[in-house]
Amino acid sequence: MREIKATVPLGEPPAWAVLERRLFDALDEAWRGFAARYCGPDGRLIYHGPAADRDGADDFYEAFFNWPTLYQLGGADDLLDAAKHHWEGITTQLTELGYLVDEYERGYDWFHQGESMLLFYGICTADPRDERFRERARRFADLYLPGSANYDAEHDIIRAPHNGAVGPRYGLQWEWASYHTDLTSMRPFGLPLRDLPGIERWEDLGDPSNAARMGAAMSERIGRGDVAVNLAATSLAVNAWLYDGDDRYRDWALRYIGAWQRRAEANDGIIPDNVGPSGLVGELHGGRWYGGNYGWQWPHGLYSVGAAAAIAAVNAYLLTGDDATLAIGRDPLETVYGRAVQAAVTETEMSISDRWLAELGDEAGKPTMLVPNRHDDSGWFDFQPPQLGLPVWLWHVSRGRSDADRLDRLRKASGYDWATVRPFRNKEEAGHEAPWLEYLRGANPGFPERMLSTALGQVQRRMALIDADEADLATIHVHHWQRLNPVLTEALLQLVTGTPQVLYNGGLLPTRLAYFDADRARPGLPRDVAALVDSVRPGGAAVELVNLSLAHTRRVVIQAGQFGDDRIDHATVTRSSGDDYPGDPRAYTSPPIPQSEQEVTVNGPRLLVELPPGRRIRLDLHTTARVRTPSHQHY
Numbered sequence: 001m002r003e004i005k006a007t008v009p010l011g012e013p014p015a016w017a018v019l020e021r022r023l024f025d026a027l028d029e030a031w032r033g034f035a036a037r038y039c040g041p042d043g044r045l046i047y048h049g050p051a052a053d054r055d056g057a058d059d060f061y062e063a064f065f066n067w068p069t070l071y072q073l074g075g076a077d078d079l080l081d082a083a084k085h086h087w088e089g090i091t092t093q094l095t096e097l098g099y100l101v102d103e104y105e106r107g108y109d110w111f112h113q114g115e116s117m118l119l120f121y122g123i124c125t126a127d128p129r130d131e132r133f134r135e136r137a138r139r140f141a142d143l144y145l146p147g148s149a150n151y152d153a154e155h156d157i158i159r160a161p162h163n164g165a166v167g168p169r170y171g172l173q174w175e176w177a178s179y180h181t182d183l184t185s186m187r188p189f190g191l192p193l194r195d196l197p198g199i200e201r202w203e204d205l206g207d208p209s210n211a212a213r214m215g216a217a218m219s220e221r222i223g224r225g226d227v228a229v230n231l232a233a234t235s236l237a238v239n240a241w242l243y244d245g246d247d248r249y250r251d252w253a254l255r256y257i258g259a260w261q262r263r264a265e266a267n268d269g270i271i272p273d274n275v276g277p278s279g280l281v282g283e284l285h286g287g288r289w290y291g292g293n294y295g296w297q298w299p300h301g302l303y304s305v306g307a308a309a310a311i312a313a314v315n316a317y318l319l320t321g322d323d324a325t326l327a328i329g330r331d332p333l334e335t336v337y338g339r340a341v342q343a344a345v346t347e348t349e350m351s352i353s354d355r356w357l358a359e360l361g362d363e364a365g366k367p368t369m370l371v372p373n374r375h376d377d378s379g380w381f382d383f384q385p386p387q388l389g390l391p392v393w394l395w396h397v398s399r400g401r402s403d404a405d406r407l408d409r410l411r412k413a414s415g416y417d418w419a420t421v422r423p424f425r426n427k428e429e430a431g432h433e434a435p436w437l438e439y440l441r442g443a444n445p446g447f448p449e450r451m452l453s454t455a456l457g458q459v460q461r462r463m464a465l466i467d468a469d470e471a472d473l474a475t476i477h478v479h480h481w482q483r484l485n486p487v488l489t490e491a492l493l494q495l496v497t498g499t500p501q502v503l504y505n506g507g508l509l510p511t512r513l514a515y516f517d518a519d520r521a522r523p524g525l526p527r528d529v530a531a532l533v534d535s536v537r538p539g540g541a542a543v544e545l546v547n548l549s550l551a552h553t554r555r556v557v558i559q560a561g562q563f564g565d566d567r568i569d570h571a572t573v574t575r576s577s578g579d580d581y582p583g584d585p586r587a588y589t590s591p592p593i594p595q596s597e598q599e600v601t602v603n604g605p606r607l608l609v610e611l612p613p614g615r616r617i618r619l620d621l622h623t624t625a626r627v628r629t630p631s632h633q634h635y
Contacts, residue, residue: 001557003608004600006617007576009593010546017530017546019452020495023488024525026459028076030486031067035082037466038063038481043089045481048474056108057099058116060090063481065115066429066489068122069502069509073492074517074524080126084133087119100165104140107162107169111294111304114232114311114506121239121508125562126523128632134243141240144233145252155279156259157226158233161293171223172215179218180211188351189299193217194376195286221284226275227292228305231260231312231328232506238315239508242563242632250319257312261328269331273297273305290375301374301382303352306332307505310390314503317397318510318563321626326403329394333406336371339380340413343370350384358424359431360385360416368415386410388433392500397510399538399625407437419443421450425458427482428504429490436494440536448495448532455491462486496525497562498533498541510630511562512541513621518555518608526554529611535620542620547611559606560623563630568602572620 040046045060064086071079094100105113120140124133146153149167150160160168179192187202194200196217198210205211234253241249263281264271273295276283285291294304306329313329316322345356345364351373357364372380391410395403411418411434418434432451438444466484490501498512513533517526525531528549535542547554560566577596583589600607605628609617 001604001606001608002600002602003610004571004573004617004619005610006545006547006612006615008574008595008616009576009581009590010548010614010616011590011593013548014532014546016448016452016495016532017548019449019456020492020530020532021528021548023452023455023459023492024074026456027070027487028079030459030463031070031075031079031082033463033466034063034484034486035086037469038484039086040089042092043085043087044093045090046473047093047476047478049476049478056112056116057094057105058108058112059478059482060094061087061116061119063485064090064487065118065482065485065504066122066487066502068119068126069489069493070487072122072126072514072523073489073496074515074526074529077520077522080123083119083123083126084130087123102139102165103136104143105164106166107160107164109161109227109294110163110229110232110308111300111505113164114229114235114308115504117235117506118502118504121235124239124243125509125632128243137236137240137243138246141236141249144236145248151252151256152277152279155275155277156256157275157277157279158230158256159226159277160224161227161230162223163230163233171219173219173223176218177215178208178211179205179214180208181206186299190351192222192298193291194297221291222293225277225284225292227295228260228271228273229294229308229505231257231308234312234315235506235508238318241319242630245629245631253315254319254325257316257325257328260309260312264328264331270335271305271309271328271332288377296375298374299351302332302336302371303373303387304505306336306387306390307503310393311503311505311507314393314397314507314510318508318630321565323398323400326394326398329390330403330406333386333391333394336373336380337386337406337409340369340371341383342367342413342415343383344368344415345370345385348383351382352384355426355431356385358426359422361420361422363416363420366415369410369413385414388437389428389430389500389503392433392437393503393507396500396512399536401538411437419447421447421454423454423457425488428501429488430501430504432490432494433500436500439534440498451491451495455488458488459486495533496531498536498543509562512536513543514559514562514564514633516557516559516606518557526556526611528552529554529556540621540623542618544616544618545609545611546616547613549613551613553613554611555608556611557606557608558619558621559633560621561605561630562633564605564633565626565628565630567605567624567627568607569622569624570599570601570603571607571622572597572599574616574618 067083150163162169237249237253272281272289274292290296310329313326316325370383374382419438439447493499502509530546578594580591583591
């Protein structure tokens with residue numbers, strides 16, 4: 001492995017570096033405080049409520065979804081063990097509640113299963129040596145391979161929208177035997193099915209007989225056959241494949257994704273959201289390509305279908321490196337972007353407005369690009385601003401011109417300032433893609449400091465909410481803990497690794513850069529070290545490393561990509577071109593710090609950087625993509 005030594009004196013520590021290390025320290029305090037307040041000795045959440053008050057296994061796991069990611073970035077040494085401890089405790093707890101069988105979801109939709117799996121995927125990536133999790137990764141993926149109860153190999157479908165450890169779980173009677181007006185949280189999304197005689201408005205569900213008819217029809221039509229959100233199940237297979245390259249997992253994921261892509265091509269490029277038991281699109285919905293569970297019509301449209309398609313696209317690209325496989329994620333975006341309008345969020349009726357009011361703040365009243373999120377018999381509707389995480393992930397993995405151009409089109413059509421960093425945190429802990437992209441294109445120089453300060457403010461608020469929490473653990477809603485999880489990783493992923501926040505409904509996390517502490521033999525930045533990726537391009541990325549320690553040398557390994565498939569060909573590095581620092585002690589100021597650049601040949605997936613105390617270095621990494629097969633890396 002090529003070794004480089006930083007020689008440029010730090011001088012005045014950059015504010016971003018001080019804030020970044022402060023954020024690591026704050027998060028270390030925060031996760032410990034959360035665990036002490038809400039978890040039992042065995043890792044489970046303290047919860048005395050009825051199991052009927054929950055919709056699946058996801059909500060329990062979600063409270064910890066980004067803890068392994070923080071460890072991978074450089075969080076506390078004991079954080080990985082804590083994440084495993086809570087996964088084990090929650091898994092035991094949910095098994096007792098009846099929602100898991102053999103440690104896996106009994107049967108639920110993949111919009112939610114994907115959320116619950118993020119903690120598991122993060123543990124697998126952070127510690128691929130752990131044989132317990134490797135065995136689980138393979139066992140969970142095997143639930144969907146040809147020959148399993150879940151998969152119909154003849155028609156290339158997953159047999160039901162609700163699926164899992166016990167195979168297809170047909171129908172929705174256990175969840176919505178009656179779909180009625182008391183389900184007030186679902187009212188913004190309208191009627192699940194819109195072709196039932198006598199049920200034309202939400203208010204019609206106030207009639208118990210109508211509510212029962214709707215529930216029965218949902219169970220029969222929405223609760224059977226395959227749906228597009230099941231594409232997120234391919235992450236299970238890719239995660240297992242990353243351990244040892246077993247082509248059984250690769251072949252199934254590509255086969256399943258390919259089947260959906262062919263259906264999209266046969267539907268004028270629009271991915272349908274439903275396939276019947278006989279393998280026919282629209283079989284249960286009168287021939288309609290829309291109407292499936294978590295599909296284009298109900299409840300979320302692009303928010304769920306587009307996310308699953310983007311996850312599948314990233315997975316297919318990880319498996320093949322073929323740009324053409326990204327079509328399944330690109331096509332849904334182009335479908336809705338081509339139908340965009342200009343209007344203000346505050347003046348447009350939409351099913352999810354609270355997130356956009358937070359993301360756009362005082363600019364929510366300005367006309368901006370709105371795209372349709374849903375489709376029914378009347379056409380496209382539910383116009384909202386584009387969710388940037390989807391096109392950003394396509395650009396992140398492809399590094400291609402067309403995906404960069406798509407983002408540029410969105411920026412130019414937006415009526416709000418992309419450079420503004422607003423202090424919000426949504427469920428996905430995402431939404432700050434626009435100011436980050438502006439920073440990467442050189443138009444938002446203060447972004448690192450503002451983003452890190454915002455993250456620190458959000459951690460502080462979460463801890464204040466925890467301190468003020470007097471909720472009765474016998475009556476709390478199951479979303480309670482995830483709303484208080486004080487761990488934030490969006491800012492660190494962007495700045496430290498050059499990577500967007502993970503796709504929340506089941507995405508894997510192939511970061512642009514990965515780090516390993518050479519002295520502690522673990523993933524992440526060493527103590528005192530801060531990193532800032534300030535440039536990302538098709539052929540590489542640039543990062544600055546700073547050692548804030550006054551006395552300790554730190555050694556950090558930089559790897560081109562989390563899964564080690566890229567090669568660093570060479571690096572242009574900054575060097576001190578003088579030896580006058582720190583200068584004469586009789587002088588009131590330090591001498592100038594002249595710098596020069598040196599090109600260093602690497603020709604490998606990683607390089608080792610030695611950072612003496614109070615030194616910094618900038619590395620412009622020139623890389624070649626897809627030189628090796630991606631895999632979970634064993635440092």
